[in-house]
Each structure stands twice: as C-alpha cells, then as structure tokens.
Amino acid sequence: MSTAMFGSGIRRREDPRLITGAASYTDDLTLPGMLHAAMLRSPHAHARIGAIDASRAKSARGVVAVYTSADTEGALQPSPCAWLLPDSDLKIAEYPCLAKDTVRYVGEIVAVVVAESRYQAYDALELIDVDYDPLPAAIDLEQAGGPDAPRLHAEIEGNQAFHWTVSGGDVDAAFANADVIVKERILQQRLIPTAMETRSAVASYTRASGELTLWNTTQNPHIVRFLCSLVTGVPEDRLRVVAPEVGGGFGSKIAVYPADFVTVFCAMKLGSPVKWTETRSENYQATTHGRNHVQDVELAATNDGRITGIRATVRAGMGAYLSTAAPGIPTILHGLMLSGVYDIPAIHEEVYGLYTNETPVEAYRGAGRPEATFMLERLVDVLADKLDMDPAEVRRKNFIPKFDDGHDVATGLTYDSGDYEQALDKLLRHADYAGLRAEQEEARQQGRYPGIGLSTYVEICGLGPSQVAGAIGFQGGLWESAIVRFHPSGKVHVFIGASPHGQGEETTFAQIVAAELGVSPEDVKVVHGDTDNTPMGWGTYGSRTTAVGGAALALTARKIREKCKVIAAHLLEAAVEDMEYEDGNFFVKGSPDNGKTIQDIALMANVSWNMPEGVESGLEASTFYDPPNFVFPYGAHLALVEVDAETGQVELKRYIALDDCGPQINPTIVAGQVHGGVVQGIGQALWEEAVYDEDGQLLSGSMLDYALPRADKLPEIEVLSTVTPSPHHPLGVKGIGEAGTIASTAAVYNAVMDALKPLNAPAVDMPFTPERVWRAIQKGKGN
Amino acid sequence: MKKTQVQTIVNGRPVEFLCEPRQSLLEVLRDNLSLTGTKEGCNDGNCGACTVEMDGRIVPSCLVLGVEAEGAQIVTIEGIALGSGLHEVQKAFLEGAALQCGVCTPGFIVATKALLEQNPNPTEHEIRFWLANNLCRCTGYDKIVRSVQAAACRLQEEAPA
Ligand code: FES
Ligand code: FES
Numbered sequence: 001m002s003t004a005m006f007g008s009g010i011r012r013r014e015d016p017r018l019i020t021g022a023a024s025y026t027d028d029l030t031l032p033g034m035l036h037a038a039m040l041r042s043p044h045a046h047a048r049i050g051a052i053d054a055s056r057a058k059s060a061r062g063v064v065a066v067y068t069s070a071d072t073e074g075a076l077q078p079s080p081c082a083w084l085l086p087d088s089d090l091k092i093a094e095y096p097c098l099a100k101d102t103v104r105y106v107g108e109i110v111a112v113v114v115a116e117s118r119y120q121a122y123d124a125l126e127l128i129d130v131d132y133d134p135l136p137a138a139i140d141l142e143q144a145g146g147p148d149a150p151r152l153h154a155e156i157e158g159n160q161a162f163h164w165t166v167s168g169g170d171v172d173a174a175f176a177n178a179d180v181i182v183k184e185r186i187l188q189q190r191l192i193p194t195a196m197e198t199r200s201a202v203a204s205y206t207r208a209s210g211e212l213t214l215w216n217t218t219q220n221p222h223i224v225r226f227l228c229s230l231v232t233g234v235p236e237d238r239l240r241v242v243a244p245e246v247g248g249g250f251g252s253k254i255a256v257y258p259a260d261f262v263t264v265f266c267a268m269k270l271g272s273p274v275k276w277t278e279t280r281s282e283n284y285q286a287t288t289h290g291r292n293h294v295q296d297v298e299l300a301a302t303n304d305g306r307i308t309g310i311r312a313t314v315r316a317g318m319g320a321y322l323s324t325a326a327p328g329i330p331t332i333l334h335g336l337m338l339s340g341v342y343d344i345p346a347i348h349e350e351v352y353g354l355y356t357n358e359t360p361v362e363a364y365r366g367a368g369r370p371e372a373t374f375m376l377e378r379l380v381d382v383l384a385d386k387l388d389m390d391p392a393e394v395r396r397k398n399f400i401p402k403f404d405d406g407h408d409v410a411t412g413l414t415y416d417s418g419d420y421e422q423a424l425d426k427l428l429r430h431a432d433y434a435g436l437r438a439e440q441e442e443a444r445q446q447g448r449y450p451g452i453g454l455s456t457y458v459e460i461c462g463l464g465p466s467q468v469a470g471a472i473g474f475q476g477g478l479w480e481s482a483i484v485r486f487h488p489s490g491k492v493h494v495f496i497g498a499s500p501h502g503q504g505e506e507t508t509f510a511q512i513v514a515a516e517l518g519v520s521p522e523d524v525k526v527v528h529g530d531t532d533n534t535p536m537g538w539g540t541y542g543s544r545t546t547a548v549g550g551a552a553l554a555l556t557a558r559k560i561r562e563k564c565k566v567i568a569a570h571l572l573e574a575a576v577e578d579m580e581y582e583d584g585n586f587f588v589k590g591s592p593d594n595g596k597t598i599q600d601i602a603l604m605a606n607v608s609w610n611m612p613e614g615v616e617s618g619l620e621a622s623t624f625y626d627p628p629n630f631v632f633p634y635g636a637h638l639a640l641v642e643v644d645a646e647t648g649q650v651e652l653k654r655y656i657a658l659d660d661c662g663p664q665i666n667p668t669i670v671a672g673q674v675h676g677g678v679v680q681g682i683g684q685a686l687w688e689e690a691v692y693d694e695d696g697q698l699l700s701g702s703m704l705d706y707a708l709p710r711a712d713k714l715p716e717i718e719v720l721s722t723v724t725p726s727p728h729h730p731l732g733v734k735g736i737g738e739a740g741t742i743a744s745t746a747a748v749y750n751a752v753m754d755a756l757k758p759l760n761a762p763a764v765d766m767p768f769t770p771e772r773v774w775r776a777i778q779k780g781k782g783n
Numbered sequence: 784m785k786k787t788q789v790q791t792i793v794n795g796r797p798v799e800f801l802c803e804p805r806q807s808l809l810e811v812l813r814d815n816l817s818l819t820g821t822k823e824g825c826n827d828g829n830c831g832a833c834t835v836e837m838d839g840r841i842v843p844s845c846l847v848l849g850v851e852a853e854g855a856q857i858v859t860i861e862g863i864a865l866g867s868g869l870h871e872v873q874k875a876f877l878e879g880a881a882l883q884c885g886v887c888t889p890g891f892i893v894a895t896k897a898l899l900e901q902n903p904n905p906t907e908h909e910i911r912f913w914l915a916n917n918l919c920r921c922t923g924y925d926k927i928v929r930s931v932q933a934a935a936c937r938l939q940e941e942a943p944a
Contacts (some may be wrong), residue, residue, distance in 0.1 A: 011877060018875045018885030020893060021860035028819035082811015116812075119803065194883075196824050196832060196920050247822075247886035248920050280825040282851040502884030502921050668880045672926055676883065679923030703829035703918070711924040712915035740923075 006731075008496040009668030011505045013521075021291030023245040026200035026215045026276045029461025034202070035064055037263050038121035040111040041285065042130050044697020045139070045357040046150065049101055049110065050131030057113055062120030065270060066128065067262075068111045069098040074267055077231045079258045081322040082223075085331055088162040092151040092186055093355065095321035096233070097258040097265070103132070104152050104320035105358050106698055107285030109258055110645045114266050114274060126160020129403035137357035141294050141317045144354045152320060152355045161318050161353035162327055166335035167500035168410030169346030178300035182382045187765045188293035188371050189474035189688035190317065191365050191683075192284055192706055197247020199287055201260040212268065213240045216260060219249040220539020221499050222694045225531045227324070232264050250680070251363035252287050253501065254516060254541050255324040259286070264505045284701050289690055292317035292370050293330060299379040300346075305387050305394045309346035312375060316686035319351045319360035319596035325474075325541075326362050332472050333368030333460065333542075338407035339461025339636060340376040341420040342398040345560060347351035347410045361539060365473040365680050366459075366741040373457045377746035381753065390437075391750070392428060396421060397458050405727045415458065415632040416726045416734075418660075423722055424456055427636040427658040430720055436640065444758055449643040450653070451755025452635065455747035461735035462547030462631035462726075480549040481535040484513065485558045486619035488606035490599030492517070494564040497537015498531045503737060504669045505545055511665050512550055512731070516557035517598055518584020535622065543633070546665065548570045552625035552762035554730045559621035568596045569607055589696040595660040608750075631726045633734040635659035637678070637743040639751040645759060648774030649688060650752055652713070657743065658720040661736040662729070670736050671719045673718045677740020678717050684741075685748035687767050707767075756780070791852040793818070794862025795876050802849040807843075809833045811849035812859060820860040820889050826917065831917030834890035835859045841897045843916075859887035871937040873897050883921035885906030895931050899938055907932070917936060 017023040054066040079095040085679040099110050111128055115121035136150040138159055143149050145158050152159055175181060193215075202215040207421035212234045218224050221241040229236045246253065267274040277286065293316050316330035335349045380398075384391040395508060400407055402419040409415065431450075440450050463469075466477040483495040494513055500506070510524040528534055537549065561581060568586035569576040572594070580589050587595030601619070604610060640654040657674050664670045687707035691699040699708040725732025745766070752768050753761075760780035764772050800815045809826070812818045812835070824832030826845045828859040833844040836858035846848065863870045869877070872895045882888040891914065898913045899907060905913070910931045911924070919927065 009880075012880060012882075014885070015877050015880075018888050019817070019860075019869070019876050021866055021889050023885055025822075025886070026820070027823075028813075030817070112785075119805075152910060194920055196884065196918065197822070200823075248884040250920070280827070280830075425921055503882065610841065670882060672880055672922060675923035675925040676921045677923075680920070702827060703825045704827065708918055708920070709923070709926065710915045710918065711911040714911070715926055717923055717925050735895065 003509045004257060004550060005521055006665055009664065009666055010507065010511065010521065012669065013510065014504060014506050025197055025245045026202060026217050029202050029215055030288065031202065031204055031273040033281045034081050034275055035114050035116060035270065035272040036118040036275050037266055037365065038113050039109045039123055039259055040125045041075050042099065042108045042110055044103055044132050044134050044234065045106050045396035046135040047103050047132040049099060049103060049136060050133060052111060053129040054111060057124040059118065060124045060127055060308045061122045062116040063113060064116065064519055065114045065266065066111060069096060069100045072098055072265055076261050076708045077626040078225055079256060079261065079328065080230065081324060082227065082475040083325045083328040084475060085162055085164060085327040086162040086473045089517050090327060091160065091161045091324050092157045093156060097261045106696055107282065107359060109262060112262050112266060114270060139356055139358065139692050139694055139696050141292065141315050141356065143353060145315065145352060154354065154356060161322060161355055163750065164331040164335065164351045165349065166411055167348045168412060171309050171311050171346040171348040173222050174300045175311065176487040178302040178308060180301050180386055181381055182296055182386055183298040184349045184378060184382060184727065184763065186295040186297065186375060188291045188295065188374065190292040191364055191688050192292045193252035193290055194708060195250055196254055198280055198283040199253065199257065201263040201272060202275045203264045204273040205267045205271065207271050210237045212264065214264060215241065215242045215244055217246050217253055218243045219253045219499060219501055219541055221529055221531050222497055222536050224256055224540050226767060228261065228264065231261050239531040243499050243501065248653050250365040250504050251290060251367055252538065252539060255288055255362050262705060275353060280703060284706065285698055288323050288362035289319065289359050290361060292361050292458050294641045295375055297375045297379060299509040301383055303387065304385065305389050305397045307342055307344050307398050310344055312349040314349065316351055316353050317356050317358065317361060320355060321356045322361050323360040323362040326360065328472065328474060329368045330371065331739050333625060335374045336411045336413050337372040337460055338371055338376065339411055340373060341456050342399060344410060353362030358692055365677065366738045369459045369529055369738065369741045370681065370745055373455065373742050374746045377455045377750060381750045391454050392424065392433065395424060395454065402406050413460065414629060416629060416728060418458060418632065418634050419722065419724055420456060423634065423658050423660055424636040424719060426722060427638055427656060431638050431656050439514060449645055451638040451641045451643065451753045452750040453747045453749065453751025453754055454464065455743045455750065456636045458632050458634035459739060459742050460630045460632060461543035461738065463542035463544045463629060464630045465628060466626050476538055478538055480552045481622065482549065482552040482556045483535055483620065483622040483623045484560055486602040487561065490523065490602050494524060494526045494553065495534045496526065496528045496549050496553065497535045498545040499537065499540050500545055501540060501601045503540065503545065503673065508665045509550065509553055510547060513557050516554055517560060519598065539590060543737040547606055547631050547729065547733055547735045548625060548627055550733060551627065551730045552623045554625045556621045556623040559623065560619060564598055564601045564621065566612055566615055566689055567601050571596055571610065572661060578680055593645040623683045628728050631729060631734040633659065633661040633736060633739050635739060637747040639747040641748065641751040643752060643755040643773060645777055648770035650768050650773060652682065652686065652715055652748065654715055656718040656720065657740060658722065659736065659739045659740065660724050662725045662732045662734040663723055673736045674719050674740045675717045677738060678744040679705050679709045679714060681741040682748050683765055684745045685768060787850050789850055789853050791857060793854050793857045794859060804850055805850065806849045807845050808847040808849050808852055809844040812844060818859050818861050818872065822886050822889060824886065831890040831894060832887050834893045834917065836893055838899060841894055852856060860893060861882065863892060870896065871941060872899065872934045875930045875934035875937055879926050881927045881930035881935055887919040891927055897932060899935055903939055904935055
C-alpha cells in the first residue's frame, strides 16, 4: 500500500485547521502584556529630513514610546543585502532600519510608535511632526541612470547598483552573418506580489536570559534568525524565529525587513512583547515589489528560422535600496536562462541594476525567469511573423533535442534532462492546434479577433549547489536538512529546515516518508517553521523545498531503512546480505511471511533490549543534502484569447498548461501550484501594474487600484504533464512552484498580439488594459 | 474614546462586548472576541477575506462597525462546522484541495455557503461571479470553483426530496 503513496493525490493534512478558522498566523497571536507598534512612513519619494518633533505623540493616551533613528543608533545595524553579486561593480547603499537624514521612497520608515492598542499607535502617528525638504525623485527607469537624473545615494554615481554581463559564443559574428534580425523593446512592469496575508512580526524578549522570540511572516525562518542576529546583536543561540502559519509569500516574504528589526528593537527596549502588522496599503508601499525591467533585445536568425544569436541590454529597477536577495534576481536567475529551451550558439546580455525612488524590488514568483522566458518567447513569435512561419514551427526548429543526462548551453549552465518537442507536441495535440488555427481563420472572416499564443519554457530551480551559491555571491548555503525520528509506537516525526507557506509540504513530505519506509502517511508528522525545534534550512523560494528538502528527507528515510535492515537481520538471525525489504517489512529472502515490520524494529531500537553489536540505540537519522546541480523543469503552454476590436477588451477563453516537473509526489498539489502560478502570470499580462507618478507617489496603492485576477475573469486552467526525471535527484523530482508564472505571461501576451495581427496594431506594453489595446488598434488603422 | 456596550449573538452564543464606535466588526471579532478565523486582507472591502454572515446576509466585516452588531445574528468561520462535523462546503473544499495558504479560505467558505443557500444549483458562470469579490492569490480559483460545484451536489443529495 505504502509505495503507492508516492504519486497519489491524497488530501492535504494542512487543510482541516485552515477550513475551520483554527490555524494561527502571526497576526492571530496575542501575548500577555503585548504592545502594538505602528510605523510612521515617508509621504515623500525623496526628501531630506529636518527636525522630528514627537513630543505630542509621546504624551498621547496609551503611547508607551516613540523612537527615531537617533534612538536605534548603535543598536540596529543597517538592513542587509545578502547577495553580493561578483564581477558586477556592486554598490550597496546603506539601508537604515529607520531613515536617518534622507528618505528615498514613499513608505520608508521614519519613526515608530508603540502603544497599548493598535488604534492608539496609529492615532499617535498623526501627532509626529516631521520637517521634510522634498528633493526631485528618480522614477523613470529609462532616465534614472542618465546624467540629469537626481542621485539617490551621494556616493553612487549614475544610480547604478551594478552592471553584470553574461556572454557565451561569438555574438558579433552571429549578428554580422544573420539573414534576419528582429528587435523589441519590452517593458516588464513593476508588480506587487500581494500575498493575501500582509506581513507581521511579534517580538518577545526576556531580559533575564537575553532570549528573544520573533514570530514572523517569512518564507525562511532560519535566514531571518541569521540576519536578525547580525542586525540586532542578539546571539543566534538566544534567538528563536517562528514562522507560524504563513499566508502566501510569492517572494515577498524572503527578504528581511527594517520593520521587523524595529519591532524587535522596541520589544528589547521596553521589555514587553510587541506586535506589528502592516496594513494593506503599507504592504503595497513597503513590502517588496517584483519585475521592473526595460529590455532591449534582438535575435539573429537564418532565413529558415534557425536562431543563431541573442543580444540584450536590460535596465532593472531595484528601488531605493537593495533588498536581501535582490542583485541575484535580474542577473543569475535571469541572464543565465537566456538560451531557454533552444539551442542558441551565441548569447550576450548586459544588465544594469538601477536605484530609483521606489519600493525595493525582490524576487516575485519566477524571479528573473519569467522576464527571461518572456524575452525569448516574444522574440520567437516576432521572428515567426517576420519569416511568415508558424510560431510552433519556429520553436520546433530550435529546440534542444531530447537529452536525459545533461546538456550544456551557451550561458554556462548544464540542464539536467528534457524533451521539449514531446511537450509541445502533446500540448498541440490536446489543443487541436490545427483546428484552432482553422477556427481563427474563419472567425477573422467574420470580423472577430481570436488569438492563439504559445510559450515554451525551461526554468532553473531547486537552488542549488552551495558551492555555486558561494561562487555567485549568495551569502548563505543552499542545502536542506531533515531529521526522521521513529517513536517506540511506530509513529514518525519529521523535522525539516525548509518552511513551506501554503505549498502543502506537510502532506508531500509525509508521502515521501511513507513511500520510503512503508508506513502510513497518517503516522508521519512533519514539523517545520520553528528554528528552536528544526534543523537549519535555507528556506522556501526558487521552487526548492520539495526538490532539495525532499531529497534530504528521502535520503534520511533510506538511512533509517538501512539501519532497520541490520537490526532485522540480527533479530531474524540472518546475514544482512540475505535481507530483503518490501513495503515496511524486512525478511530473509524467500520468506516474506516471517519478517519484522518496521514498527517492530522501531520498538526494539527504542527499548534497545536486543541490538546487534555496535549498533546505536534509537531510530533516528538526519541528512544535510547539498544538490549536485540545479533542476530544470520545463513545459509548453497555450493561451486562447479574443479581442473586442470596438472596446479593446481582451477575453481569455482557454488556457492549457503542460508542465514537466519529473515524477509527481502528489498530482493534486502539483495541479494547484500550476493553477495559481499560471493565474499570477496571466495577471501580469492582462491586469496588474504598480504605477508611480513622476513624483514617486504610488498610485496603485490599494486593492481597488491594483487589479488582481478575480474568479469571474478566468476560464478553467487545463493541466497536462509529461514526466522526465532529473538524473541527479534521488527521487527524480524537479520543482513546480513557479513554472506556471514563468510560462503564462508570454503565452497570453503572444495570444493577444496574434489576435491583433490582422489589425496591424503595434506592440502594446503590459498590462493589456482595454484602453491600451484600443489605442493600438486605432494606430493600426492609421488614426 | 468612549466605549459602547454591544449585545449580539455570535455562532449561536449570546455575547457582550465593549467597543469603540470606530472599531469594525472584523476588529471586534478578532481582537475582542478572539475569533481570529476571520481574516483581514485589505480592510477596505476589496478582498472578501473578512466575510461573515450577519442576519442571513454576507457582509465584509471590515466595512461593518462593531456597534452595528447590536442585536444581530453573526456567523463566522468558527461557527460554520455543525455539531456533528464539518459543513458540506468545508468537506468539499477539503476533498477538492480548494486552498493553499488558507488566508482567503474562511471568506470563501462563508460566501459559498450563502451562495448555495440562495442558489442550490449554480452554473460555473454564476459561481465565478458570486465569488468575484473574494480574492485568492494562491489557487487561481480553479479548484475553488470545482469544490463549490461539488458542495452543491453534496447538499442536494443531502436535502430531503
Ligand atoms: S478585509 Fe474586508 S474585504 Fe478585505
Ligand atoms: S489559498 Fe492563499 S490566498 Fe487563497
């Protein structure tokens, strides 16, 4: 029964507590004597701070304290950037937890009020008088690096945070010898991740012992402990970080944040627990954003559609400061993926990271890879159009042929395994692509404008070997760890360092253990999220928890199995070599009916009455798994849209996703990840955009202004798969958390441009609002 | 600020609380009554995470004042499960894997229950429209819609003919 656990869409064990309202998220916590913090945030995108007068606030009812940067001097180090991208002339501007003499984005923290109630704290914010001397703001990414742009940080010329290059093959020759060259300027608009749970921190400090506990909405509690220790000076052994139930992250809960450190500071200073929870508008202003590229990209090709080179210059907006992992996102996770699923001999990209007076940018679902996929997939369609070829045909012509144990691409990566053509073929068969094209022809005759868009992608995830992390400047490891502990009654406790926040790994990890050890998943409890009772782990991002953490767990379970085999041999008075194992039963070859169950052995190991010579008591094992390479899931997506030429309205009619993430541990959970990911990518293409005005005010500062995907605007998401195991992974699995987002923006974009083709409309910047589409249609008509 | 005494019925139990006139029902539920199952996603009526039932209608509790609860009958996610176990909508969400991080889920369950009470056999189109006020960032809504359909079937099977 148990081996069937791998690959079964069993119900998520997380759900009973979530559907009854019993789960506890950070903001749900209340501690005795708890105070409430509220942050005074800058209303200006760029201003010098003069005098701050907090006297009225300090004497307001219920207010316990007001602090500004003068109070935290020496007590809080700057908020760190922890991805020190090498060979890039990286310039990290100091990011003080409370602004010192200058504010550089709307929402930057200037002061904190601590009061007995949340209302009192927010009321008192209005009583703090701050003298601001506004400065011109650098907002437009195309101007921010120029000589006339206002400078954010005195010591950083041209607002340039870094300049990074990736190069492989002879690009100049490729372009010199090209039959055709196609070029595009692509705007990857700024997006707001919008996890449904806003960020929150509860800090509790015990003066007598010097111990601090921080409950925090984070994707990576162990990283928070590490960095919080550096910033606040609380030694790591006295610092406990707990990620309770976490309500989605999508990258925005990777970073460590000034507000969290300020909350810790308040709790330490006051000796009372302090809670801080951001409002949604604070979340939009001050929790990290995503994307924000201006991409100039060109493709060289032969007349028959063979791509021979790609060349790109990208300006990436970083916001006012470099967030924790920010420098690696538009570079390592972007530029190295520019070969995509294609065999491209020559690649060159220059990336300029620029400071602007906006909210810091971080990873957002896909993190660099959607921006790379989009560049390629858009240009492939433009090339197909130019050569009058079918977009599917151009893709097929350029695919890397099937490989199952390594393929090198020009950017220096070695992909693990893939069969890209099979994926596209299966997708097109399911969609009846030829039929869709025929229907499109017919519809066009009738004056309707349907469009079909394809996107074929490969992504890098399962981050990654730690040695590579070191080489690319990531200030941490990228391994994961697991402990498996068998209790005398045969129940199993699993402790993992990774920290899922909605992905359902309490279930999938129980399935891995069940499959490896022949126990029921019901008998496996998975513990995560508390640094005091889990081994170190580097967190959940880059679709790495199942890939890396799952491998650590499988290998740990296999260690347990090996030990059980030795004990079983001893109990059955047989040689270890003669032992066999099947579904939780250890027996001498040929006599499965006289075996010992793993539960029998667990009891014996725990009581330890009769153990083989030299074998330790207890039944517990642990593994630190450092992957030998990344994993490379891939797939092919198709979007079908229809554009109303009168109004510019785009309707998404159908969406089909084919993804290959290797063997699926729980196909129901995989499909859920695909659905959610796809819809986030659709959101970028059709609705979402963080809009700043030229003074740096965030115009899309609420859910009313920032258009999120809603149920009534979406069709069913059809989910298909192929299965190509990763050759280097103990379970063969790859990641799936970001795949949907990586593929879908380009698929929808290509579909809309395909719909607009007979109307001669020029390229439209995302998102495809009816107004933009309508204007493009008018331009096509020559109006 | 002066506080007002409010008497109301929450999840079938009479309760009394003191609240400031400006406090929302959402805040009262979470902070005064420790019913933290109801979530705040936006505090301005745009996400549906705070949906509760009030006198048989669903409302975003962030847009209702605590004092308005005087004399009302309120049902929150904590009161949806029946004495004998989960509500059919909860069962359908569980079986259909209609949730991931779970923050939006209480609101979806309360809203779905209300939909099916009004319209026991909704089309997919009607379901999507009804739930358009509830935001979910994790699921892409697909499994939620399927689970609502499944809940409708379950409830119809259960209903006396
Ligand atoms: S919190 Fe009430 S609608 Fe969002
Ligand atoms: S399950 Fe996370 S927002 Fe819906």
